[in-house]
Amino acid sequence: MNNLVQRFSWILPCVTIAITMCVCTVGAANETASRLDFTNDVAPILTKLGCNAGGCHGKSTGRGGFKLSLFGFNAHEDFDSVSRASRGRRIFPASPDDSLLLKKATMTVPHGGGRRLDRSDPEYRLLRDWIAANMPWGTGAARIEQLQIAPAERQMKRAEKLQLTATAIYSDGSHRDVTRLVRFSSGNPAVAEVGANGLVQTKNRTGETTIVGLYQGRTAVSRVITPAANATAEVERRLAEFDVANLIDRHVIEKLKLLRVPPAAIVDDGTFLRRSTVQIAGRLPTLMETQAFLDDQSSNKREQLIERLLASEEYADQFAQKWSDLLRNKRRGQKPRIPGTIAFHRWIRNAIAANMPYDQFVREIITATGNVTVNPPAQWYAEVRYLDRYVDDTAQVFLGIRIGCARCHHHPFEKFSQDDYYGMAAFFARIDRKGGAGVAERRADETVFIKAAGEVLHPLTGKVVSPRGLDGEELEIAPYEDPRQALVDWMQEPDNPYFARAFVNRMWAHFFGRGLVEPMDDLRATNPATIEPLLDELAAEFINSKFDMKHVIRLICTSNTYQLSSQAQDEDLDETENHSRFYPQRMPAEVLLDALDQTSAVVTRYKGLPVKTRAIQLPDEDYSNEFLRLFGRPKRESACECERTSQPSLAQSIFVMNNRFILDKTTSKDNYAAALAADQRSDPEKLGELFLTAFSREPTPLEMRNAIEYLASETDKRKAYGNLLWALMNTKEFMYIH
């Protein structure tokens, strides 16, 4: 609260001017009160003060009996709440200062939300004048059409200040400075912060951030870039010498030149082999593969490797798992659902293996009908069951947008309203099901079909909503036709701004550890890509390739950007968004467990599946395994990749240190350690192989010396090799893709 008061007093001098400027555009100063308009003048104050925030009166049920629309998207409702509801108890035109609205806001009477306003604030005066003028609604006033923030883009030095100005443009062409009323936020406060007044201050750091302004449901963005302070000749040389292999490199190096951050070195063969094998095939390279790759002298061996991996069975396993997560292939502990989850997993895996075009892949899922045993994609509908989930999942998985907010209220940072949401929902209105067994969420073996008709009602107006893609036309669907086909048609139009971009961004995130847009499924104007033209061009390339999934992966993995080392000099480590180096990621739970199995030569068993089934091949979420649970395997409760976590935890550490499941892999009789102990070769030879197996590289002389020293200290060689194996498998070098 103190902060707020301080902030107000700090900007007070310029406030008066701003407010005067405001009203001048509406009318002469002496007529101010009678010309006040609720939507344009009063509502923005309620937003600015936070009255209509989600934790306060903007909550769906209001607070303390006073309810406002969330972030003020419904001015009519708010006008009613403020001036009429509860028999008008919140306002007192005869003595405006005694209005409950003002007494609460100034904490003259107890207010759960604390003091939001001082009597000396211009906002206070405006509210009081409005009440004194008998709360005009302000009919006929122009409405806001657009918000602009200037400058739209600016290169700045470190620790520099920049005053943004926000201008609202109205339906009658008039505009006013609303800088003081806009809610500003910085996308990356580590690069630059923004004050409530629109004053940007860059930090001592190289990078870029967006500054988002929100006002009356309109948003605008300004981008601030702080290049590296002192680019040396060495930096310039490395920027100039970077080889451009394809379109990706072209855009990335352009951005790095802007930031004057040099690209890292191209990574060595062993690391590249490990990185690409783990990311494309979901497994570690074998010892033989590693030796062969290191020995290979051909100049295009990395391209050949990518082709080999893309053609491998394990590529299908790896991406079948990703899509099984996203499409929530889930058993829910119900045996009768197993045929469905296995069939769907098989179907996805076959589609990936056959490189089914992505547009067809998506169409077959969204428009699935029938029984899972006949048409496996119908399993999606076995899990994604209600109208809101059809919309939320379709949007998040295939369009890369999070539209769920708009089910109940206008999206706070996007243009999406409830109209848009229910327009999308209307595509699913004819879905019905019959047959099957089990309760509600857990039905198995049911049949999905399309009814002759079916409609969706708007929750506020109660009117029938026609099917409509976002920003698309309202559609009329003939009886018995499947509206979902029209939805997929809309999604796959070449100018659809979401469909192709969402996919390429998801793939980018898979390989680079973060999306060009991050979070990867939150595409919106106020959350732009770090390199917008790159995202655009990749998406266009994907469309031109007729939605060839492998083509996108090939482009990514054969770029020089993908071959950059994760290592960099200290001063360049802070660059974490524009791919000047490879950002390490911890292996996903299943890949890590398979890697432990492969390295230790001790397989993990999964109930009901053949021996040697790997974790990455598990069809649904239900194969209980404590390691997988602790290391972040998702339960497929959501359509978000963020449900899978790679965060370390105490429980993981305790588990790897002291649980038999892990210890058995390093101590069992017929594991890799036992084989090494029994092996007649010299210790250095065996250690060389151990390091190649675990890290795809030879040990350094120091590592070799330490290992030999340790082996000499133990009499039990099997135990000694087991302990070494345990240690290597728990290093960051092992657990991370780097």
Place this chain on the structure above:
Amino acid sequence: MRLPQNQICRGPLDRRTFLTVGGLGLGALTNGICPNLPGLLASEETIGKLDKDFSVILMWANGGPSHLDTFDLKPDAPVEYRGEFKPIRTNVPGIEISELLPNLAKMADRFSIIRSLHHNRNEHSGGTNRFLSGYTPTAANPSDGEYPEIASVVSHQLERTAKDIPLVVANTKFYGGGPAYLGAAQSPFMFRGDPNSPSFNVGDLTVTQEALKEMKTRKRLLTTFDRFRREVDRKGSMSALDKFNERAVAMLTSPRTAKAFDISKEPDEVRDRYGRTGWGQGLLLARRLVESGVRFVQLQASFKLSTEAGRVSNWDDHSVNTHTFRAYRERMPVFDVAVPALIEDLYSRGLDKNVLFIFCGEFGRTPRIGHQDKATKRPGRDHWSRAMSIFLAGGGLNMGQVVGATNSRGEHPVERTMDSNCLLATIYRRFGIDTKQHYYDNSGRPVPILTDGEPIAELL
């Protein structure tokens, strides 16, 4: 009757409600006004300042215990409602509980009962998620909660205070519970087995001296070979991994955790006082854990009934599952030894100021007795989220009182009607956790710890 939606627990009533209930007379009205406003306001100042010592022992009657047969008896209700048990007086005038609890009846000054909580989910896992998270899940019968249970939130909030013992310990994952979008790292540390069994030990945390030596060797080797520069990971997960590894070693090598779990360290007379039962030894273990620094202990109260009494080990006393009254005749004597022993200990060891014991389940039971089981026609009660009783002891809260009341048949609250979130709000307040903080769910929506529910004024 439809219960008022989103009823909050803080008095005084707002003006309109005041006007509507104005004719009900002073008794009904004063019950809505919080009797301890200064106390509530004072404690408000502590929001956001984490309490260093507060901890919770939650004894969870999964399935839903019957309020009418334990802490909210209705002897004057018609015979098809009141059941077999008679209320008995306690040492606090005006407080009566079931005749099956004679030991507890002697210490009513050391516990409080809330009789007026309610919520809106009538199935086990949905009700559990609703009750323990404060949010209504969208799915029916979700096996994992869609919203994080309070123990997971506490675990996350107190993370930075963690030392060499887990913050949250549980014997079982609750059906409908779990950390939801907070991630597996905020799951309780689970121990398996029956603390009453002589072979009880805690798997991952048990280390023999020999194993400890090996573990130290391996950890030393890890330090030698783990040379990857953690600075290249700017997200901080590599340094977090190092930190957790250090803490794991500290926890495994420190005697504190192992000792806390080693219930055999307790003198026989103490163990006997709790009763040599799963519940008795479980509560004794819980007491040892909170004394050693665990901040939230969840004990699912499973109980093996005789075949005559029923076929389930939970508290889901439908006619088809159990003879509800026989089931209570078997359970409650065990309860009435274990819980009084714990309360006794909390007070004699000065833990009552900081350790809150809670006994409850996801909802109450249908007041009208049913006889649906075709073969036996035995009495049973079904799910009832419109009324429930919560039993509390210690925690630095005001004891020796009953908060709220249900109607003459125990169907719904008529005094101090409160959403069950008020209990969560009370617990969060004692932990010093600001419930206005929010987490992001998997669709990116900010979800506050609680949107409604306020600390129960009578208790603070």
